[in-house]
Amino acid sequence: MPGMDTLYRVSALNTAYAATIDGDRLEDWPGFFHTDCLYKITTAENVRRGLLAGIIYADSRGMLEDRVAAIRRANIFENHAYRHVIGMASILGEDADGIRAEAPFLVVRTMRDGQMTLFAAGRYQDLLRPDETGALRFAERVVICDSPRFDTLVAIPL
Amino acid sequence: MDDGATILNTHHWPAGISRVPFWVYQDQAVMRAEQKRIFEGPVWHFLCLEVDIENQGDYRTTFIGDMPVIVVRGEAGALHGFENRCAHRGALIAFNDYGNTKDFTCAYHAWRYDLQGNLCSIAFQRGVGGKGGMPREFDMRQHGPRKLRVDSIGGLVFGTVDPAAPTLEAFLSAPIVAKIKRVFNRKLEVIGRFTQHLPNNWKMYAENIRDTYHASLLHLFFTTFKITRFDQAGGVTISPDGAHHASATIGKGIETQSVYKDQGIRSDSEEFLLRDDSFLASSPEFGDDIQLQNVALFPGTMLQQLYNSLAVRQTVPRGVDGMDLHWTFVGFADDTPEMRKMRLKQANLAGPAGYVSMEDGCIGNFVQRGVAAASDEIAIVEMGGYESESQNTRATEASVRGFWKNYRRLMEI
Numbered sequence: 001m002p003g004m005d006t007l008y009r010v011s012a013l014n015t016a017y018a019a020t021i022d023g024d025r026l027e028d029w030p031g032f033f034h035t036d037c038l039y040k041i042t043t044a045e046n047v048r049r050g051l052l053a054g055i056i057y058a059d060s061r062g063m064l065e066d067r068v069a070a071i072r073r074a075n076i077f078e079n080h081a082y083r084h085v086i087g088m089a090s091i092l093g094e095d096a097d098g099i100r101a102e103a104p105f106l107v108v109r110t111m112r113d114g115q116m117t118l119f120a121a122g123r124y125q126d127l128l129r130p131d132e133t134g135a136l137r138f139a140e141r142v143v144i145c146d147s148p149r150f151d152t153l154v155a156i157p158l
Numbered sequence: 159m160d161d162g163a164t165i166l167n168t169h170h171w172p173a174g175i176s177r178v179p180f181w182v183y184q185d186q187a188v189m190r191a192e193q194k195r196i197f198e199g200p201v202w203h204f205l206c207l208e209v210d211i212e213n214q215g216d217y218r219t220t221f222i223g224d225m226p227v228i229v230v231r232g233e234a235g236a237l238h239g240f241e242n243r244c245a246h247r248g249a250l251i252a253f254n255d256y257g258n259t260k261d262f263t264c265a266y267h268a269w270r271y272d273l274q275g276n277l278c279s280i281a282f283q284r285g286v287g288g289k290g291g292m293p294r295e296f297d298m299r300q301h302g303p304r305k306l307r308v309d310s311i312g313g314l315v316f317g318t319v320d321p322a323a324p325t326l327e328a329f330l331s332a333p334i335v336a337k338i339k340r341v342f343n344r345k346l347e348v349i350g351r352f353t354q355h356l357p358n359n360w361k362m363y364a365e366n367i368r369d370t371y372h373a374s375l376l377h378l379f380f381t382t383f384k385i386t387r388f389d390q391a392g393g394v395t396i397s398p399d400g401a402h403h404a405s406a407t408i409g410k411g412i413e414t415q416s417v418y419k420d421q422g423i424r425s426d427s428e429e430f431l432l433r434d435d436s437f438l439a440s441s442p443e444f445g446d447d448i449q450l451q452n453v454a455l456f457p458g459t460m461l462q463q464l465y466n467s468l469a470v471r472q473t474v475p476r477g478v479d480g481m482d483l484h485w486t487f488v489g490f491a492d493d494t495p496e497m498r499k500m501r502l503k504q505a506n507l508a509g510p511a512g513y514v515s516m517e518d519g520c521i522g523n524f525v526q527r528g529v530a531a532a533s534d535e536i537a538i539v540e541m542g543g544y545e546s547e548s549q550n551t552r553a554t555e556a557s558v559r560g561f562w563k564n565y566r567r568l569m570e571i
Binding site for chain 2: 041043053054056066070076148152154155
């Protein structure tokens with residue numbers, strides 16, 4: 001049975017993760033992941049049916065850095081910001097692979113004209129391991145959105 | 159009556175196919191006429207994949223324009239389709255995205271339909287204890303949801319409401335059928351589904367998927383990494399009626415960036431390099447050097463081959479100023495694990511978060527908002543001339559004109 005310490009460390013990581021994205025410090029976002037990692041955005045229906053594709057599918061920190069570079073320099077979209085609300089994590093287990101955890105999230109999107117939308121709701125399915133400094137990092141973060149539908153586009157990561 | 163002639167009583171559209179008035183994206187009467195003349199007209203619409211409904215009784219629900227439809231596998235492998243509307247009070251007969259069933263029973267009053275959409279029983283038809291029930295003369299055979307003609311090609315299932323529509327192959331035309339079969343040549347397997355809501359009239363996306371001119375200008379990712387450029391070989395194939403289009407980009411592209419530099423265009427950024435470009439390591443799988451093939455089928459379906467990323471994009475209108483784009487990412491049932499992994503990684507390229515497609519999610523809305531007060535103004539569609547013939551360049555809007563050629567013909571507008 002994982003202790004309070006694990007729960008605290010996972011929760012603190014989630015809080016920092018949200019603050020990094022919502023604070024537009026996207027360059028720091030890949031640092032939450034191990035060099036070898038999986039970051040994927042998919043839907044609950046795809047998970048239920050065992051369909052593996054995601055709208056973002058990165059299997060290295062380099063691919064996450066490329067995402068950020070593309071958002072900053074290549075892709076065109078109207079200015080907007082997210083506000084993540086990440087609920088209390090559940091620690092599902094801890095073994096040689098690392099800590100398995102899950103946390104629910106809501107993301108509100110605010111457009112430049114002030115329009116606010118409940119953009120996404122779902123859960124993070126995570127595998128976490130400490131890096132060489134002992135800090136927890138994501139070996140896997142699968143973003144499972146409850147809705148099959150995405151409004152307009154997904155540029156900023158969830 | 160909302161038809162083309164009536165609409166032209168109050169709206170003006172210059173002759174030809176190279177000018178498009180903005181009211182066509184804004185008007186409710188136009189939308190109602192489109193439902194009758196395009197969605198329920200002599201047009202075949204993508205419904206689902208054969209592998210979505212492999213076994214008898216497997217069904218999926220989808221839409222033809224505003225019309226909810228059920229497509230189902232019947233006896234002996236037959237494909238059936240019918241309107242998802244109970245003959246009694248009009249309720250949806252099926253209200254799940256998919257399932258398997260022996261027959262369909264409306265939830266409201268339990269009227270029951272077989273897999274072909276025939277009304278086959280009515281609850282309490284003879285009443286209870288000799289009281290109530292339907293009139294004796296009521297003939298179930300005279301009542302039922304509208305049936306579709308259903309056919310498939312390359313594992314893609316299409317349907318049409320119009321008994322007078324040509325055959326599916328004739329509708330698509332031989333050159334387009336060949337482009338479809340080039341990619342969709344064996345058993346498919348779905349690897350993921352996503353829906354993207356686009357806040358624009360559906361026709362803006364129908365134009366976008368035919369607009370080879372914008373690809374390397376709006377989508378910087380394409381240009382920088384030479385996935386498609388005007389200086390790569392390729393061109394567009396357009397069906398004789400203008401309705402359908404297939405574009406191809408051939409070869410890996412060339413190193414020179416002078417074409418773009420000379421134009422002083424934003425979308426050329428030499429210093430933009432990828433840290434991990436493993437997902438671009440494509441593997442030719444169709445026996446040729448075509449890196450990219452986009453097939454746009456009238457009105458709003460797009461079959462995508464982007465390296466090894468294969469997808470079907472289905473357009474469903476949602477009111478005058480919105481639409482849902484249904485993405486079905488596929489591979490082949492006989493994919494190696496390496497090929498499957500490559501498809502998963504290349505799904506980054508196109509989709510709601512696609513490196514070379516996300517802009518399409520917002521660009522139609524930029525137009526929708528831009529023309530808000532310009533109903534009587536017109537868009538210019540004259541790159542590459544005034545007609546809609548096949549061309550060996552992608553710096554053209556010939557396929558967009560082809561869309562309007564077929565649109566004006568069907569709408570009689």
